[in-house]
Amino acid sequence: MKIFEKSFTQQEPIPEQGIEAAVDVMRSGRLHRYNSLPGEQSETDLLEIEFAAYLGVPYCLACSSGGYALHIAMRAAGLQPGDKVLCNAFTLAPVPGAIHNSGGVPVLVDVADDYCIDLDDLELKAAESGAKFFLLSHMRGHLADMDRIMDICQRFNLFLIEDCAHTMGASWNGVKSGTFGDIACFSAQTYKHVNSGEGGFLTTRHPEVMARAIMYSGSYMLFDRHFAGPPKEFFDQIRYDTPNYSGRMDNLRAAILRPQVSNLDAQCEKWNRRYIIIDNIMAGCPAIHVPARSDAEKFVGSSIQFSLPGFDVDQIARVVQISSERGVILKWFGNNEPADYTSRYDSWRYIQDMPTLPKTEQILSTLLDMRIPLTFSENDCALIAEIIVEVVRECQN
Numbered sequence: 175m176k177i178f179e180k181s182f183t184q185q186e187p188i189p190e191q192g193i194e195a196a197v198d199v200m201r202s203g204r205l206h207r208y209n210s211l212p213g214e215q216s217e218t219d220l221l222e223i224e225f226a227a228y229l230g231v232p233y234c235l236a237c238s239s240g241g242y243a244l245h246i247a248m249r250a251a252g253l254q255p256g257d258k259v260l261c262n263a264f265t266l267a268p269v270p271g272a273i274h275n276s277g278g279v280p281v282l283v284d285v286a287d288d289y290c291i292d293l294d295d296l297e298l299k300a301a302e303s304g305a306k307f308f309l310l311s312h313m314r315g316h317l318a319d320m321d322r323i324m325d326i327c328q329r330f331n332l333f334l335i336e337d338c339a340h341t342m343g344a345s346w347n348g349v350k351s352g353t354f355g356d357i358a359c360f361s362a363q364t365y366k367h368v369n370s371g372e373g374g375f376l377t378t379r380h381p382e383v384m385a386r387a388i389m390y391s392g393s394y395m396l397f398d399r400h401f402a403g404p405p406k407e408f409f410d411q412i413r414y415d416t417p418n419y420s421g422r423m424d425n426l427r428a429a430i431l432r433p434q435v436s437n438l439d440a441q442c443e444k445w446n447r448r449y450i451i452i453d454n455i456m457a458g459c460p461a462i463h464v465p466a467r468s469d470a471e472k473f474v475g476s477s478i479q480f481s482l483p484g485f486d487v488d489q490i491a492r493v494v495q496i497s498s499e500r501g502v503i504l505k506w507f508g509n510n511e512p513a514d515y516t517s518r519y520d521s522w523r524y525i526q527d528m529p530t531l532p533k534t535e536q537i538l539s540t541l542l543d544m545r546i547p548l549t550f551s552e553n554d555c556a557l558i559a560e561i562i563v564e565v566v567r568e569c570q571n
């Protein structure tokens with residue numbers, strides 16, 4: 175019997191160049207981002223400059239986490255307590271958590287059969303709720319039809335914040351994910367596309383938004399020391415009115431991240447080679463459904479999602495169990511009991527007037543998810559996919 179033995183939570187080591195730079199930072203003792211010498215650009219400054227250049231946007235703020243970036247993004251967007259925020263029902267807990275943290279009220283939008291946000295439900299809820307903010311989570315790297323998204327945003331005058339935790343390196347029609355919206359947020363947490371343990375980025379084209387984000391992030395009155403930030407005059411009006419919500423990036427993590435950002439595209443290619451191997455093998459099993467993806471979407475296959483449409487709850491639970499006994503770890507988004515990193519929308523009970531979303535529940539009920547760490551070889555990926563196919567066949571009867 176085929177068994178897989180590697181760990182699904184083992185990421186690659188930090189590039190040697192990053193380790194050396196991190197050691198240099200530690201030797202210097204100057205870990206705080208503003209603890210730089212006159213005229214010096216700190217590792218954090220350089221990281222921001224490089225990530226802004228990668229994305230092709232003028233402004234970038236590195237901060238303490240992706241969830242933190244989402245939180246201050248909404249505040250920098252001008253969200254007031256009680257304001258409604260349209261948001262995917264299928265996402266991870268830090269997303270509604272960030273809305274709550276900023277005083278907003280999530281308006282959950284259904285998931286569609288392709289695992290993207292349901293655009294009909296989005297239009298309906300935009301009209302019904304009167305929300306002026308839209309936090310679009312490109313959940314698990316699935317990019318919805320961005321042309322239609324932008325059209326909806328324009329018609330309903332929505333301020334768009336993109337959650338790019340799983341689309342760093344992805345694009346739609348050649349346009350990078352994170353450059354469609356008014357603000358984009360990224361994560362550098364260990365299981366995302368770059369790894370500094372914790373960390374995040376906020377990017378935008380709007381100088382006044384970035385000025386507020388920098389103040390919120392805890393710049394004190396050192397805001398003019400941001401090289402990927404707007405000119406000083408943008409801070410004149412807001413510097414006394416914007417609270418310091420301390421959540422800075424530090425030079426140690428920035429040093430670890432810089433070589434990863436410069437190598438990001440090559441890493442994305444590696445993910446996609448692995449994804450395609452798994453996808454092709456699973457395509458040979460009719461019980462497994464992997465939704466087709468648009469030609470416009472250049473995704474990053476750092477994880478794969480599939481469903482078992484003909485399977486009931488017990489069968490899915492068996493697939494998860496037997497796969498795990500054979501070393502293949504699948505996450506089940508339909509599980510009644512929130513487990514591990516996954517939870518279903520109905521476990522975020524702090525949300526006011528929580529709707530019931532039968533369509534989302536139905537789609538999530540058979541939805542499985544698997545990480546593809548780059549510590550897996552291409553042969554490992556073939557073995558994993560073969561195991562999944564065998565287990566699915568075994569549980570079919």
Ligand SMILES: *Cc1c(COP(=O)(O)O)cnc(C)c1O
Nearest residue numbers: 239240241266268339361362363
């Ligand atoms: C990880 C994640 C976040 C939050 O990022 P952190 O850096 O862990 O705070 C937000 N959205 C999605 C979809 C994520 O997967």
